[in-house]
Amino acid sequence: NAGVTQTPKFQVLKTGQSMTLQCAQDMNHEYMSWYRQDPGMGLRLIHYSVGAGITDQGEVPNGYNVSRSTTEDFPLRLLSAAPSQTSVYFCASSPSMRNEQFFGPGTRLTVL
């Protein structure tokens, strides 16, 4: 089992560019989520999904879109990148929110 995988590991964007961060899991978990990690601010929930076809907003959803067409994949789209979106992004999956969250290795994004 690969667990939770994320691509790319690093990315540099210019302001206004768009991109998609990929996340996949092979554990057949229903629940998937995206977090951003900034110094001194912990992990903040961006969007989450409780199953294929169902997504909802987290704490900091503005500027991000998600979709969940399959159980395995949960991509995060940045529509028009801004310097405030410079962060480390983690994807996580779990059987439910009240169980262990399995995190991916993270994507370090810099927006110039």
Add this chain to the structure above:
Amino acid sequence: GENVEQHPSTLSVQEGDSAVIKCTYSDSASNYFPWYKQELGKRPQLIIDIRSNVGEKKDQRIAVTLNKTAKHFSLHITETQPEDSAVYFCAVYTGTASKLTFGTGTRLQVTL
């Protein structure tokens, strides 16, 4: 929404001493309280969790205590070792909001 406060933000202890990290939360409906450890450059990983029907849980040198009345829970690490040096995050799950909210993290440094 749920408000989670974590203290201290940094903690330095000598090898062999104990370390205690405390988190407080605001929503009395919260019912799941995990702790994650994140080593430098790595992903967060679950180290211990507790549910609201339990007051204390122990796993070797790590323990978590929960005081539902006071709405706080604590991570206790005994006989600290250099490999315990990391950032520790508490988290709180609230069913009414269906979200997992993380604290801002504690950087633990174990010195020789």
